[in-house]
Amino acid sequence: MTRFALTIEYDGRPFMGWQRQKHGASVQAAIEAAAAAMTGEAVVVHAAGRTDAGVHARGMRAHLDIARPVTAFRLMEALNALLRPAPVAILDCVTVPDDFHARFSCLxxxxxxxxxxxxxxxxxxxxxxxxxxxxxxxxxxxxxxxxxxxxxxxxxxxxxxxxxxxxxxxxxxxxxxxxxxxxxxxxxxxxxxxxxxxxxxxxxxxxxxxxxxxxxxxxxxxxxxxxxxxxxxxxxxxxxxxxxxxxx
Amino acid sequence: MTRFALTIEYDGRPFMGWQRQKHGASVQAAIEAAAAAMTGEAVVVHAAGRTDAGVHARGMRAHLDIARPVTAFRLMEALNALLRPAPVAILDCVTVPDDFHARFSCLxxxxxxxxxxxxxxxxxxxxxxxxxxxxxxxxxxxxxxxxxxxxxxxxxxxxxxxxxxxxxxxxxxxxxxxxxxxxxxxxxxxxxxxxxxxxxxxxxxxxxxxxxxxxxxxxxxxxxxxxxxxxxxxxxxxxxxxxxxxxx
The missing domain is CATH 3.30.70.660 (Pseudouridine synthase I, catalytic domain, C-terminal subdomain)
Incomplete structure (x- = not known):
């Protein structure tokens, strides 16, 4: 398992918000679906903040764990390719220690x-x-x-x-x-x-x-x-x- | 006849460009239609520049002549109301002398x-x-x-x-x-x-x-x-x- 930290930009207009919902599109579900399509793994993405419907991000931070070996750059490129045409972009992706948590480590x-x-x-x-x-x-x-x-x-x-x-x-x-x-x-x-x-x-x-x-x-x-x-x-x-x- | 000078912002994405076309939406036609709806007059709008399809403006300048008595503020408000939901906004509207020409007077x-x-x-x-x-x-x-x-x-x-x-x-x-x-x-x-x-x-x-x-x-x-x-x-x-x- 490798933990990756993402920096994310998104246009909140088409989304019900960051958080995965039973009904309606969310930024979290879009990224999780892209990560799952790339890795074949059930991926959960944790964000620094759960923005509401219609709220945007220029530098949301989030983390996710992936078992399959992949570099941070390759992961970023694959997520961006798979996220299209959703207005969500991974601006940066780096490996972080296992105790990094996008929400709980946030200062x-x-x-x-x-x-x-x-x-x-x-x-x-x-x-x-x-x-x-x-x-x-x-x-x-x-x-x-x-x-x-x-x-x-x-x-x-x-x-x-x-x-x-x-x-x-x-x-x-x-x-x-x-x-x-x-x-x-x-x-x-x-x-x-x-x-x-x-x-x-x-x-x-x-x-x-x-x-x-x-x-x-x-x-x-x-x-x-x-x-x-x-x-x-x-x-x-x-x-x-x-x-x-x-x-x- | 009173000549008005407009300052215009527009999102060029849905338009074939500034200039009126036989087929397809143009910024010029949108403003002319709004002016005609307000005044009942056949209005021609002349711009400082004819932008291409997909090109935007934050401060396009243009002029038009209106026979019916109307204040510049009232004209601006009416055009903005009638232009909705097209992404075209009249940021400013002032009366100008009859020899002002948005294209030919432009320095x-x-x-x-x-x-x-x-x-x-x-x-x-x-x-x-x-x-x-x-x-x-x-x-x-x-x-x-x-x-x-x-x-x-x-x-x-x-x-x-x-x-x-x-x-x-x-x-x-x-x-x-x-x-x-x-x-x-x-x-x-x-x-x-x-x-x-x-x-x-x-x-x-x-x-x-x-x-x-x-x-x-x-x-x-x-x-x-x-x-x-x-x-x-x-x-x-x-x-x-x-x-x-x-x-x-």
Whole structure:
């Protein structure tokens, strides 16, 4: 058995999400099917994060075990060939020690959320960014974001379906950067609650529109109540960018 | 009659190109149909450049005349609403003097060509960038590009179907910039010959692969012969970025 770590890019639009489902396409099932077709083995792929339907990845990390002798490069090439035409690409593949686990060894996860802020709808970015037609004040959003950084109870920003034991998370970074008609929110933490990034971004958009003050972000956080959530941003703009591991 | 100037973004994938065709969808026909639906007038839209099938635009400029009284903002909003679900968006709309002509008043045109240079195929950028799997040397490409800047006879880099009177063009800029697995070629000129940018980029890719030296770009240019062309890059990676006018 050799353990391989993958770096994966995918377009989330045609998928029900990362995780294998009984009904509907998933990124996990697509990669597992490609690996099984190549090796003849029943392969399970474990990812750093289980993204929701419509969420994308530029640098998802995952691992899988293969018994048959194969080099990392050959595995990457075969997976990419067999994954076509699904919009999933293996960007990198390396052998890792048997105790490496894409989910449990992960030290930090990095997301970006892309907003197209203009009157006109997106064209090629349809489904790849959140279109907000009303003008957003990115400086106010950045001021609001500051309140969420640090170790907090994020119950307000947590999906009702979240399975985590605790609502406590340490948010290491929540930056808001504007460039032309694009606003990118970058979020980093060891781990996130279900829907946490989308819920934080949804509320930041309310701040950007002027419907909330930056201080309302703190009030929402301190409420520790899902009912205090202003808005959950759609999956379209969310990208899993990278995951950090001890060996990196 | 009021003349309006439009700034247009479009995804070229579903279109036969900018120009109205007897058979097949075009960006021009889509905008003309939207304008006609709004005004009841037979509207003709003139663009700064006629992009080929599969070529995109982030900032195409165009103009049209409308008899019915309408504000520029209202026109933009109506066109965007009527264009759905076509991937064409009017980013800006302003009134201009009657002697403004999107094509003939244009002082400079700016293109970008995007290459994804990695083993793995693109995912959401399929059709939005040229995938080159072999490693490209961007520094060599930049060295080759220098030979094309200036006033030259670009016959080598001109389509057999080019209708321009002269093959002489002044290329003001041909930059090659690498960022991660992306290489962007930026080209600026008052005007370009048909297929000129794609032909220049195709040959630069040969330089990047090491099959041509940077000096081979000069030799190809000096040959003034379409048979000296090494490679025509596909439309996928080409974007019409912007056009300059005296009033800007």
């Amino acid at each position: 930090a996860r990095h997301y970006e959320y892309h907003i197209v802020n203009r009157r006109a709808p997106p064209t090629w970015e349809k489904g790849l960014a959140w279109h907000v037609a009303r003008p957003l004040d990115a400086a106010a959003m950045a001021a609001g974001a500051v309140h969420l950084v640090g170790r907090h109870d994020f119950t307000t920003f947590r999906s009702a379906h979240c399975q985590a034991d605790s609502p406590l998370r340490t948010l290491d970074r929540l930056d808001v950067v504007q460039s032309g008609d694009r606003i990118v929110v970058s979020a980093s933490a060891r781990s996130f609650l279900h829907h946490q990034v989308r819920s934080m971004v949804g509320c930041l958009a309310l701040v950007g529109e002027g419907r909330w003050t930056p201080d309302d972000m703190r009030a929402a956080l301190e409420a520790r109540d899902r009912d205090a959530l202003g808005l959950n941003a759609p999956p379209d703009g969310l990208y899993f960018m990278a995951a950090d591991y001890p060996a990196d | 400079a045109r700016h293109y970008e060509y995007h290459i994804v240079n990695r083993r793995a195929p693109p995912t959401w950028e399929k059709g939005l960038a040229w995938h080159v799997a072999r490693p490209l040397d961007a520094a060599a490409m930049a060295a080759g590009a220098v030979h094309l800047v200036g006033r030259h006879d670009f016959t080598t880099f001109r389509s057999a179907h080019c209708q321009a009177d002269s093959p002489l063009r002044t290329l003001d800029r041909l930059d090659v910039v690498q960022s991660g697995d992306r290489i962007v070629v930026s080209a600026s000129a008052r005007s370009f010959l048909h297929h000129q940018v794609r032909s220049m980029v195709g040959c630069l890719a040969l330089v990047g692969e090491g099959r041509w030296t940077p000096d081979d770009m000069r030799a190809a240019l000096e040959a003034r012969d379409r048979d000296a062309l090494g490679l025509n890059a596909p439309p996928d990676g080409l974007y019409f970025m912007a056009a300059d006018y005296p009033a800007d």
